[in-house]
Amino acid sequence: MTTHQRDSKSSDPRATNSNELKQRKALSAMEDLGISPEVVKPVLYNLLKLYRGRWELIEEENYQTLADAIFEPLDEKKSIAEGSTSSNTNTVKHKKRRKNIQVDDDMEPIAKLTRPGVHLDNSNSLVQRNSKFHHDNDITRGTEKIKISLIDEIGLEPPKFLYIPQNISYQDAYVPFSLARISDESCCLECTGDCLSLRVPCACSRETGGEFAYTPQGLLTDDFLNACIDMNLEPQNHHLFHCQYCPLEKAKNADNPEPCKGHLLRKFIKECWRKCGCTMDCGNRVVQRGPTRELQVFSMEGKGWAVRSVGYLPKGSFVCEYIGEILTNTELYERNKRSLKNERHTYPVSLDADWGSEQVLKDEEALCLDATHFGNVARFINHRCFDSNLIEIPVEMETPHHHYYHIAFFTKRNIDPYEELTWDYGIDFEDVDHPIKAFECQCGSSYCRDVKRKAAPIKKKEFGVKRIASSSGSKTKL
Numbered sequence: 001m002t003t004h005q006r007d008s009k010s011s012d013p014r015a016t017n018s019n020e021l022k023q024r025k026a027l028s029a030m031e032d033l034g035i036s037p038e039v040v041k042p043v044l045y046n047l048l049k050l051y052r053g054r055w056e057l058i059e060e061e062n063y064q065t066l067a068d069a070i071f072e073p074l075d076e077k078k079s080i081a082e083g084s085t086s087s088n089t090n091t092v093k094h095k096k097r098r099k100n101i102q103v104d105d106d107m108e109p110i111a112k113l114t115r116p117g118v119h120l121d122n123s124n125s126l127v128q129r130n131s132k133f134h135h136d137n138d139i140t141r142g143t144e145k146i147k148i149s150l151i152d153e154i155g156l157e158p159p160k161f162l163y164i165p166q167n168i169s170y171q172d173a174y175v176p177f178s179l180a181r182i183s184d185e186s187c188c189l190e191c192t193g194d195c196l197s198l199r200v201p202c203a204c205s206r207e208t209g210g211e212f213a214y215t216p217q218g219l220l221t222d223d224f225l226n227a228c229i230d231m232n233l234e235p236q237n238h239h240l241f242h243c244q245y246c247p248l249e250k251a252k253n254a255d256n257p258e259p260c261k262g263h264l265l266r267k268f269i270k271e272c273w274r275k276c277g278c279t280m281d282c283g284n285r286v287v288q289r290g291p292t293r294e295l296q297v298f299s300m301e302g303k304g305w306a307v308r309s310v311g312y313l314p315k316g317s318f319v320c321e322y323i324g325e326i327l328t329n330t331e332l333y334e335r336n337k338r339s340l341k342n343e344r345h346t347y348p349v350s351l352d353a354d355w356g357s358e359q360v361l362k363d364e365e366a367l368c369l370d371a372t373h374f375g376n377v378a379r380f381i382n383h384r385c386f387d388s389n390l391i392e393i394p395v396e397m398e399t400p401h402h403h404y405y406h407i408a409f410f411t412k413r414n415i416d417p418y419e420e421l422t423w424d425y426g427i428d429f430e431d432v433d434h435p436i437k438a439f440e441c442q443c444g445s446s447y448c449r450d451v452k453r454k455a456a457p458i459k460k461k462e463f464g465v466k467r468i469a470s471s472s473g474s475k476t477k478l
């Protein structure tokens with residue numbers, strides 16, 4: 001019997017030990033994502049039964065199958081609500097094909113094998129079950145300092161993703177965090193208390209021109225914010241970098257990549273970090289403290305889920321980070337190819353704000369964030385052309401090189417309670433050569449760039465996948 005043929009209930013003590021180790025690893029991987037062992041164990045047990053103890057099917061893609069199986073009860077719920085069982089049946093059939101394994105026809109679908117307690121409701125909920133309109137009083141599952149509610153008023157399908165409060169590397173991305181990489185000159189070892197109260201700003205202000213990007217009230221300074229807004233609105237007037245070997249083009253066609261379409265070299269905020277002597281209350285630590293404003297996910301006709309602020313937000317307020325899996329562009333390209341087949345939406349954002357500072361990037365250094373499967377509230381923020389009320393700004397924290405950095409959303413103006421929060425994805429709606437057709441924009445802005453498309457619709461299959469490439473070198477690649 002080969003190792004992978006062993007059943008999880010094998011009487012061979014070595015097999016039991018190996019299974020225990022694998023189980024511990026699986027539980028720990030899910031725990032890192034905030035799913036408790038009580039939720040994972042029964043799903044894992046059923047998967048092992050279904051796959052006849054073939055751990056490699058569960059372990060692949062960083063336990064993607066396991067994460068999917070945890071979500072499947074949500075599909076079942078929808079099927080039941082719609083009076084059909086097709087969803088689970090299809091899922092199991094799909095798994096049979098994908099894994100090319102034998103599954104007995106009388107074997108129960110995973111979701112049915114899962115005991116009722118493992119559904120992601122109560123404390124681990126994404127959505128409440130058994131109601132026509134979904135409601136969840138905290139999609140973060142307690143992983144943020146604040147609760148973020150989700151309310152549906154139009155009968156939308158519940159979102160299928162797992163909330164994570166911090167970025168997490170998927171597999172190949174090279175994201176080295178180490179104290180040795182932060183030189184003493186690029187942090188403020190000697191500081192104590194609050195760096196913003198210093199007469200002469202400390203070394204951490206160097207990135208932002210010797211002045212901090214934040215005010216003592218925790219807002220972005222007008223100068224910094226206005227400069228960022230200006231760069232985003234007029235990318236051609238600012239430094240647009242064209243890579244010699246563009247990672248985006250290389251991911252698409254390694255042998256014969258097309259010329260780089262251009263990337264905007266952007267302004268970074270640098271926050272004080274672990275090696276700095278200041279306290280966590282230092283005014284130069286805003287994004288790393290996580291969201292503090294009360295946000296709500298709600299449903300909208302035409303745009304799906306959306307985000308709003310429950311309270312008033314002054315101009316320059318930090319709202320949230322864009323959180324997702326850290327992927328290489330090659331991994332994203334492969335993932336997109338698969339998701340096109342499955343017609344699943346993806347939520348990628350390129351981390352290309354500083355690609356211009358290096359001649360050639362290795363594959364593992366050209367990164368992006370994908371919030372399709374794992375993400376935070378930002379994955380629900382919709383697009384608005386030009387006059388969006390949020391702006392995304394790169395933030396350096398734990399890594400002085402800018403292959404990896406954080407993307408933080410700030411308000412561009414004062415925002416009223418319950419106003420929808422939007423950002424400009426930077427999509428070029430006229431890029432008809434892009435393999436993935438952009439969604440039909442419903443942003444409602446008088447500056448909507450999708451005007452031509454509405455006048456003369458282009459016949460291409462719509463997958464609604466946000467694009468990562470942009471032909472105009474605009475700021476965000478979705």
Ligand SMILES: C[S@@+](CC[C@H](N)C(=O)[O-])C[C@H]1O[C@@H](n2cnc3c(N)ncnc32)[C@H](O)[C@@H]1O
Nearest residue numbers: 303304305379380381382383439441442443464
């Ligand atoms: C990052 S997600 C935003 C959350 C999304 N509405 C949802 O329900 O999960 C991006 C997707 O939302 C939809 N979307 C975002 N902005 C839109 C807009 N201005 N008009 C129409 N659809 C939009 C598109 O389907 C797009 O692919």
